[in-house]
Amino acid sequence: MVELDLATVFDAEPVACAVISPDLEFVAVNRAYERLAGPRERLIGRRVFDVLPGGADGRNAAHWRTALEWVLAEGQPYVMPWGRYDAQVPGRPGVYEKRYWSTVNAPLLDDDGRVSLIIHRIEDVTAFIEQLREERPYGGDVPPDLLKVEVELYVRGRELQSVNHRLRQAQREERETAAELRETVRRQRQEVADASHDLRNPLAGLQTRLEAALAEPDVDSRQVLHAALQDAERLSDIVSDLLELARLDSGAPVTTEPVDLCELACDILTGHTCALTLDTSFEPPAVVAGSRSRLLRLFGNLLANAERHARTRIEVSVACDHGDAVLQIADDGPGIPEDERQAVFRRFYRRADARRADPDGTGLGLAIARQTARAHRGTLQIADRTTGTCMVLRIPLQPAA
Incomplete structure (x- = not known):
């Protein structure tokens, strides 16, 4: 299995994501979210509504409050209708530009089924909506119902593209893991074959010497025993080394x-x-x-x-x-x-x-x-x-x- 650092995965996610506490304060944001809302140092610990244009009493805040409180109460995801929430222009305090967003809020439940955190994902769909308006044959605004459908199709299409990319990445990692496993099995088989070969040689020598001693009563027993002892010592060395490797491979704590x-x-x-x-x-x-x-x-x-x-x-x-x-x-x-x-x-x-x-x-x-x-x-x-x-x-x- 490939070990994943989930914090790194969260931070590298191309879609803006944040983690919000039940008190509706930012707990964590990824890099994509920083690009939309500013440095995480200015977000972590602040209430969500303090970041939105218009403050806690604005129209944007009312929509967000409804969505977030529903997630806390029901423990279910809440897909917010696309909406216009203007964003501050970087480097120009107090100056905002028109932005349209698709937003999803999902609960993170604890072991008791209570909402411990809210996963907040927001995606900028301004370019798509502006494109729809430009493509209108007679100008004017896009009918709201049609716009909702088209925005949803746009967002889901981008999600599908992202899923396909992750699937390809997972397949590549799976192939690499399978190759590593095959190589591990090959090495283990080779080690077993090598160990068998190294054990067989002294065993064969020991057996030959003992058979010769039994077949020839006049053979110098001291010489036979000395040669047999050498074979036994080599066997002992091999077995001792194999046991030491087995202990090391087990990962048992070392008494230090x-x-x-x-x-x-x-x-x-x-x-x-x-x-x-x-x-x-x-x-x-x-x-x-x-x-x-x-x-x-x-x-x-x-x-x-x-x-x-x-x-x-x-x-x-x-x-x-x-x-x-x-x-x-x-x-x-x-x-x-x-x-x-x-x-x-x-x-x-x-x-x-x-x-x-x-x-x-x-x-x-x-x-x-x-x-x-x-x-x-x-x-x-x-x-x-x-x-x-x-x-x-x-x-x-x-x-x-």
């Missing part, structure tokens, strides 16, 4: 605590054995509200990814920037082409160099890392660099107590 990303990075790197040059730059504190265990896993996934691809050097930095804690892990490896920088975050997606560097990888590490970042209201992106790859994690800083 203050976590300093500088301290977290130091804890992981202390005692970490790395054959590459490891440069660090920390600017504490960089405290976020998060799950320490999930952030540890995220950092570990990014560090492991950098170690797989780096040639000689890895850079790890933590700093604060515009209200965010920013963790960057960069390597001097071959880098990731720009057209693959989103694909690498897909589940089970593995580039050829990643398969060569780590044949036993699950292809889920970066997907988990990005989902974890999102669960912390953050982002994980690949920065533009001329060489190597730089992963950039941004998480909002925890507000000061």
Whole structure:
């Protein structure tokens, strides 16, 4: 479903609309209404009759009062007969020009069926009426009954045109939503197929080794058990990653605590054995509200990814920037082409160099890392660099107590 911001829709409606309280004061107006009656700042909170030419005692006010009070009393829409209500000329206080209007008032009912607000729609039909008069063969005014019918046909025709436009827009949005759903289903099917393939390989290896051990009593059982343990560990890694993704996908609330990303990075790197040059730059504190265990896993996934691809050097930095804690892990490896920088975050997606560097990888590490970042209201992106790859994690800083 496409999520709609109804306030934005109301404001963008091409027909002048206003929301009126039971006290007959303006509560809201859209931009089209502003063009007719003036800025909303001068309308909101004012009584309807104070805006009409002639004030509360004028003929216009009497017609409007009858219509609005009927809506309040009956809880039903009221279509006002077209009428002439002159409007002030913009920039010329006290000067009015002739205008004709078609007006509809409709109730907005609360849960108890009482009128809580009135939706007021007004449409300028002056041009149409003037055109009718110009087309009269002998001049003069148009007969009132004929004019009413023709004005109503004109207004309904414009409404039909607007409805057709909205229908076309809704159809376009429906097609886009259907395409998104088809793509989601395709990705889910692909993920299931990839997961099945990745699970099948270690299961097949485990089964083969156990069958060989049973068929050959003299086989070295320790060697068989060691190989079987490796297959079981790979199965455990895949299942663990899938479970973590399922938890992240569920959107379950994350139990948070203050976590300093500088301290977290130091804890992981202390005692970490790395054959590459490891440069660090920390600017504490960089405290976020998060799950320490999930952030540890995220950092570990990014560090492991950098170690797989780096040639000689890895850079790890933590700093604060515009209200965010920013963790960057960069390597001097071959880098990731720009057209693959989103694909690498897909589940089970593995580039050829990643398969060569780590044949036993699950292809889920970066997907988990990005989902974890999102669960912390953050982002994980690949920065533009001329060489190597730089992963950039941004998480909002925890507000000061």
